[in-house]
Amino acid sequence: MTQKNINFLITTIVIIFIFFIFFISLNKKNIYTNEEIKIKNIENFKTKELFSGNIIDFTSLIDKKKKITVLNIWASWCLPCRDEHEFLMELSKIQNVTIIGLNYKDNKDNAKSFIKEFGNPFDIILIDDKGLISIDIGAYGVPETYLINNFDKKIIKKYIGPIDNVKFKKIISLIKL
Amino acid sequence: MTSQLGHFSLIFSIFFSIFIIFQSLNFFFSKKIIFKSSLLSLIFLQLFFVIVSFLSLLTAFLYSDFSNVTVYNNSHTSKPLFYKISGVWGNHEGSLLLWLLVLTLFLFIFVLSSKKVENKYKLLTIVFQEIIIFGFLIFIVFTSNPFEYLYPTPNEGLGLNPILQDPALAIHPPILYLGYVGSSLIFSSSLSAIINNGVNPEWAKHIKSWVFTSWIFLTLGIMVGSIWAYYELGWGGFWFWDPVENVSLMPWFCLTALLHSIVVLEKRNFLKKWTIILSIATFALSMSGTFLVRSGILNSIHTFANDPSRGLFILIFLFLLIIMAVTILFLNYKSEETRPNNFILLSKETAVLINNWFMMFFLSVVLIGTVYPIFLEVLTNEKISVGAPFYQKLMVPFLIPFLIFMSFGPRLRWIKNNFNKLNFKLIFIFIVTSLISYIIVKYSGVRYLFSTLLISSSFFLLFNTLVDLFKKTVQFPQKISHFAFSVLILSILINGIFSKEFNSNMKVGDELKFMNKTIIFKSINFEEEKNYKLLKGNFEIIESGKRSLNFIPEIRIYNQPVVSTSEADIKTTLFNDNFIVFTLLKEDEIFNVRYQYKPFMIWIWISILALTFGGILAVIKK
Numbered sequence: 001m002t003q004k005n006i007n008f009l010i011t012t013i014v015i016i017f018i019f020f021i022f023f024i025s026l027n028k029k030n031i032y033t034n035e036e037i038k039i040k041n042i043e044n045f046k047t048k049e050l051f052s053g054n055i056i057d058f059t060s061l062i063d064k065k066k067k068i069t070v071l072n073i074w075a076s077w078c079l080p081c082r083d084e085h086e087f088l089m090e091l092s093k094i095q096n097v098t099i100i101g102l103n104y105k106d107n108k109d110n111a112k113s114f115i116k117e118f119g120n121p122f123d124i125i126l127i128d129d130k131g132l133i134s135i136d137i138g139a140y141g142v143p144e145t146y147l148i149n150n151f152d153k154k155i156i157k158k159y160i161g162p163i164d165n166v167k168f169k170k171i172i173s174l175i176k177l
Numbered sequence: 178m179t180s181q182l183g184h185f186s187l188i189f190s191i192f193f194s195i196f197i198i199f200q201s202l203n204f205f206f207s208k209k210i211i212f213k214s215s216l217l218s219l220i221f222l223q224l225f226f227v228i229v230s231f232l233s234l235l236t237a238f239l240y241s242d243f244s245n246v247t248v249y250n251n252s253h254t255s256k257p258l259f260y261k262i263s264g265v266w267g268n269h270e271g272s273l274l275l276w277l278l279v280l281t282l283f284l285f286i287f288v289l290s291s292k293k294v295e296n297k298y299k300l301l302t303i304v305f306q307e308i309i310i311f312g313f314l315i316f317i318v319f320t321s322n323p324f325e326y327l328y329p330t331p332n333e334g335l336g337l338n339p340i341l342q343d344p345a346l347a348i349h350p351p352i353l354y355l356g357y358v359g360s361s362l363i364f365s366s367s368l369s370a371i372i373n374n375g376v377n378p379e380w381a382k383h384i385k386s387w388v389f390t391s392w393i394f395l396t397l398g399i400m401v402g403s404i405w406a407y408y409e410l411g412w413g414g415f416w417f418w419d420p421v422e423n424v425s426l427m428p429w430f431c432l433t434a435l436l437h438s439i440v441v442l443e444k445r446n447f448l449k450k451w452t453i454i455l456s457i458a459t460f461a462l463s464m465s466g467t468f469l470v471r472s473g474i475l476n477s478i479h480t481f482a483n484d485p486s487r488g489l490f491i492l493i494f495l496f497l498l499i500i501m502a503v504t505i506l507f508l509n510y511k512s513e514e515t516r517p518n519n520f521i522l523l524s525k526e527t528a529v530l531i532n533n534w535f536m537m538f539f540l541s542v543v544l545i546g547t548v549y550p551i552f553l554e555v556l557t558n559e560k561i562s563v564g565a566p567f568y569q570k571l572m573v574p575f576l577i578p579f580l581i582f583m584s585f586g587p588r589l590r591w592i593k594n595n596f597n598k599l600n601f602k603l604i605f606i607f608i609v610t611s612l613i614s615y616i617i618v619k620y621s622g623v624r625y626l627f628s629t630l631l632i633s634s635s636f637f638l639l640f641n642t643l644v645d646l647f648k649k650t651v652q653f654p655q656k657i658s659h660f661a662f663s664v665l666i667l668s669i670l671i672n673g674i675f676s677k678e679f680n681s682n683m684k685v686g687d688e689l690k691f692m693n694k695t696i697i698f699k700s701i702n703f704e705e706e707k708n709y710k711l712l713k714g715n716f717e718i719i720e721s722g723k724r725s726l727n728f729i730p731e732i733r734i735y736n737q738p739v740v741s742t743s744e745a746d747i748k749t750t751l752f753n754d755n756f757i758v759f760t761l762l763k764e765d766e767i768f769n770v771r772y773q774y775k776p777f778m779i780w781i782w783i784s785i786l787a788l789t790f791g792g793i794l795a796v797i798k799k
Binding site for chain 1: 468472474488489492496499500503504507551552554555556560562680681682760767769
């Protein structure tokens with residue numbers, strides 16, 4: 001085999017490989033499912049609290065007496081966050097759940113005025129001003145909601161996009177289970 | 178009625194394609210290779226029928242003929258005339274018809290303008306180009322027919338995506354397509370040149386104007402798209418490293434490399450195979466771009482339809498073309514390339530080669546960033562998205578040597594260069610550059626080493642290209658384009674580093690302070706337009722010691738389909754852009770207001786225009 005033939009073979013194989021990758025991704029459903037059931041540990045992180053400015057360790061917030069922690073990533077500039085806010089308010093009325101807000105790439109004053117205006121469903125609000133914590137957690141954007149099992153600190157459900165009626169009912173059923 | 182006419186014209190064109198291919202091959206294999214004018218008439222007739230079909234779709238849009246599915250899905254009687262016209266290509270089916278129109282038009286112009294070239298080369302170019310045209314025709318007629326019939330005829334259409342109802346976006350696709358389609362001609366002609374063993378300076382000279390033309394349109398097309406993104410999306414940026422933007426940038430890098438290497442081939446009969454590879458790659462990248470965007474693998478505003486059968490067709494067609502090209506390249510290319518014995522390191526040839534390496538590096542970065550998530554998802558089922566930091570981190574360190582190299586490279590002469598005398602000018606420029614950079618860094622609070630180096634090197638390039646402007650040894654179009662490029666880089670840089678942003682929720686009557694400015698939300702008005710409702714905000718920005726500026730940004734709520742968009746109000750001066758956009762938050766009371774200060778914004782557009790102006794001069798001069 002000459003050098004030329006080898007080159008030709010390699011080029012063809014690469015082209016065919018790329019073809020198949022594209023072919024497979026073509027048949028994949030590209031509509032994002034907004035619910036992921038991937039069980040994995042939640043990464044611990046330390047960050048400031050919105051109102052007090054105290055540095056808080058995330059895992060210290062997980063209360064083993066309660067069953068589930070809800071982590072909600074939000075921002076005052078995010079329009080869909082407004083839509084889901086009433087659901088979060090509703091959720092905060094339930095007793096055995098901690099709701100933690102993670103304020104994503106936001107202006108502190110805007111975030112505070114948002115809470116003042118629409119009400120505070122969160123037990124505590126942490127700040128992610130550079131968006132890095134959200135990346136570590138595995139978020140694609142805002143809003144996103146994670147359900148964490150307090151017993152083993154694992155993410156049991158992840159909801160991408162605003163909470164709507166359907167998602168809300170699912171969350172309620174998971175919490176009350 | 179017009180729809181049937183359009184449909185039948187397309188089917189006619191298919192037969193013309195087959196006929197032209199056979200006829201050309203017939204001439205090609207005949208003993209005495211001839212080019213009869215009958216072939217030209219056939220190509221003209223095909224063009225004619227495609228024009229008829231395009232015009233019939235246009236008529237259907239103009240008269241809001243909702244018995245046509247494409248019109249029904251994308252138009253509305255209340256839409257202004259201009260957007261009825263742009264609606265023709267504002268959808269999947271129509272945009273493909275436009276592709277086809279440009280393909281046939283370019284082929285016709287190509288045949289008309291290449292009287293002096295060899296017949297065998299011309300004939301094969303026609304064959305390859307007709308194969309592409311044939312593929313597109315089949316694709317349109319069988320999977321994306323713009324003339325689908327709808328019965329009973331609806332009274333009203335569904336409207337065009339309001340975000341696409343914009344003058345810049347109306348002309349964005351046609352311009353970009355001219356660039357893409359131009360690259361298809363380069364592709365066909367280089368395949369033809371390989372088979373005819375005609376990759377030589379004459380070929381380079383002949384195809385050069387097509388390379389320049391494609392490059393001009395591609396550059397302008399990308400620019401118009403990013404102008405649109407700047408004022409319509411309201412994020413205040415002009416480039417977001419979105420996969421869809423990237424797929425237009427990749428052929429641009431490739432074409433820019435080709436633009437330089439083709440000159441070496443023309444002048445020095447060197448870099449033959451490399452030039453051919455670039456020609457093929459440019460077209461492959463243009464087509465893959467179309468595939469990725471249209472198939473819905475990349476989800477974005479450009480995705481018109483998520484029909485897998487369409488994606489599959491383009492995919493197969495694209496890969497058949499690429500495999501055909503690669504096979505021809507490997508089987509037919511006579512590698513007779515010997516290094517010219519007078520090849521010397523310090524010469525223009527080397528300079529162009531280095532330019533090409535840089536282009537290939539930038540291309541690879543963008544390619545990896547765009548395609549890697551797709552590969553990863555298929556192979557590991559993991560979803561990631563690649564953002565601006567990736568591109569910036571990888572490109573910036575290489576941009577610095579690129580800019581410095583670009584200051585010298587174009588000055589080198591062909592074959593050999595002498596550096597006898599000490600260049601005082603260069604030293605002077607270096608000192609001035611260092612001084613300016615020092616001042617900027619000191620007074621602006623730039624704290625990053627890379628930004629400092631970038632500013633210095635782009636100033637260095639700016640002054641050097643400025644000096645070149647007055648030199649006689651450098652060609653005029655090249656001087657203009659290189660100078661424009663240095664202005665472009667500098668404006669992007671200054672814009673990126675010194676832009677300021679203010680973002681807050683406001684009610685009517687609120688006053689907020691930002692830097693040394695006061696932003697006042699004075700009032701809000703409601704108005705009604707033909708196809709949308711309008712919320713006009715009235716803002717005033719008072720800068721201490723200066724005139725105050727009034728801003729009237731808008732929120733438009735379209736009725737068909739119901740979508741709201743934000744129109745920024747931008748006050749442009751030579752030195753900066755002031756940009757206000759607002760969105761509705763709660764009822765009609767609270768708004769999110771975003772004010773941005775963007776220095777040297779207009780210079781980005783001016784310099785791109787100047788860059789393409791250089792290209793136009795180069796084409797005219799020829």
